[in-house]
Every structure is written in C-alpha cells, then in structure tokens.
Amino acid sequence: xxxxxxxxxxxxxxxxxxxxxxxxxxxxxxxxxxxxxxxxxxxxxxxxxxxxxxxxxxxxxxxxxxxxxxxxxxxxxxxxxxxxxxxxxxxxxxxxxxxxxxxxxxxxxxxxxxxxxxxxxxxxxxxxxxxxxxxxxxxxxxxxxxxxxxxxxxxxxxxxxxxxxxxxxxxxxxxxxxxxxxxxxxxxxxxxx
Numbered sequence: 001x002x003x004x005x006x007x008x009x010x011x012x013x014x015x016x017x018x019x020x021x022x023x024x025x026x027x028x029x030x031x032x033x034x035x036x037x038x039x040x041x042x043x044x045x046x047x048x049x050x051x052x053x054x055x056x057x058x059x060x061x062x063x064x065x066x067x068x069x070x071x072x073x074x075x076x077x078x079x080x081x082x083x084x085x086x087x088x089x090x091x092x093x094x095x096x097x098x099x100x101x102x103x104x105x106x107x108x109x110x111x112x113x114x115x116x117x118x119x120x121x122x123x124x125x126x127x128x129x130x131x132x133x134x135x136x137x138x139x140x141x142x143x144x145x146x147x148x149x150x151x152x153x154x155x156x157x158x159x160x161x162x163x164x165x166x167x168x169x170x171x172x173x174x175x176x177x178x179x180x181x182x183x184x185x186x187x188x189x190x191x192x193x
Contacts, residue, residue: 002045002182009043009133015109018102023079023094027054027061036060039129047141047185049129056126058082058100059093097121105134113139113166128165137181140172140188147192148172154191 013021013035021035031037036057040049054060055073059081066073066080074083074093081093100121107115108131116131128143142148148168152160155175160168176184 002185003137005043005045006133006137009038009046012038015105015134018098018105021098021101023059023091026094026097027057027059027079029061029063039126039133043129043133047129047132047143049125049143055080055082056123058085058097058121059090101130104130107131108133108135108139111135111138113169114164117164117166124165138173139169140176140181141185142188142192151188151191 012033025033026035028034032042036054039057044050049056054062059079061078062075062080065075072083073080074085076090079090079093081087081090085093085096087093087096100119103119104116104122104127107113107119113131113135116127119127121127122130124145125143128139129141132139132141132143140148142151143165145165145168148165149160149163152163152168152171155172157163157168157171160171163171172188179187
C-alpha cells in the first residue's frame with residue numbers, strides 16, 4: 001500500500017516534469033492535485049510533514065488573506081511567500097522554490113544526500129520528505145532530526161547530536177539490513193512510540 005502510494009506520487013509528479021512544474025500545479029486551492037497537498041496530506045503514510053503553517057512550502061495560494069506576521073511574509077491578491085526571497089512577484093518566488101525542489105530531487109535521486117543538508121530554503125522536514133519521494137526509496141521516511149537522533153541512539157549511535165540528517169539516515173539504513181524499507185519504517189515508528 002505504501003509502495004503504491006509512493007509510485008502514485010511519482011506518476012503524478014515525475015522527476016522529469018519538475019523543471020516545468022507551474023505555480024498552479026505546486027499550490028492551489030483545489031487541493032487534491034497540488035504538489036504541496038500531496039507532500040502534506042496525500043502521502044502522509046510516507047512520513048508526516050503535518051503541523052505548522054502553509055508557509056513551510058515557502059510560497060502558497062491562500063483562501064483567506066494571511067494575518068501580517070511581523071513582515072516576514074509578502075502577499076499579492078492570491079499568493080503568500082517569504083519576504084526573504086527578495087522578489088516582487090509570486091512567479092519569481094516560485095522559480096526560486098522550483099529550483100530548490102529540482103536540486104533536492106536530483107541530489108536524492110543520485111544518493112548525494114549530504115548535499116541536501118546544505119540546502120536551506122525549506123525546513124528540514126519538508127526538504128527531507130521531498131528527498132525521500134525522489135530517492136528511489138533509499139531514505140527512511142522519517143524527517144524530524146530529533147526523532148532520527150532518538151532512533152540512532154536506540155541502535156547504539158549515542159553521540160549523535162552533531163550528526164547531520166544525512167548521516168543519521170545513513171546510520172539507520174546501515175541497521176536496516178535486507179528488510180523492506182516500509183517494514184523497517186513500521187518498526188522505527190513502534191520504537192518512537
């Protein structure tokens with residue numbers, strides 16, 4: 001079931017199409033067919049990124065105008081995005097986001113996970129969820145650093161506070177052995193409980 005969901009995501013948003021993804025395909029109010037909706041809700045069983053606001057996607061279409069939040073968000077009549085992107089339009093903001101998604105996907109696909117640690121546009125959870133979805137199932141679908149640290153400690157990597165997410169992922173994958181990734185994921189979730 002999880003593998004089917006994984007493949008459904010890749011059929012909907014193939015790696016080859018990321019470069020030509022539109023802002024409307026990335027975020028829209030129709031929900032069921034947007035990239036953001038799939039990352040957060042539709043692929044929930046492949047690791048959660050729930051919680052926080054829509055700003056975790058860096059740019060998003062809104063229904064109700066977001067309340068001013070100390071000037072960190074910039075708005076037009078349809079989209080909200082981070083002011084730190086230093087651009088004037090939603091399309092310009094999205095082009096920065098799309099470029100970052102393409103980098104994450106490319107690094108994940110080529111198992112250059114350490115390169116993903118250096119990308120800073122998205123928060124860890126969102127960034128690593130995208131990475132997992134384009135990794136050919138070569139990552140564990142847990143994206144929260146604290147959870148990964150707990151799991152690494154459980155398996156004997158006690159001194160792990162200075163480890164990056166890619167290092168924690170690599171350690172846990174070394175423990176996985178020949179188990180199916182989703183079988184191992186279920187075991188890890190039980191340990192976290």
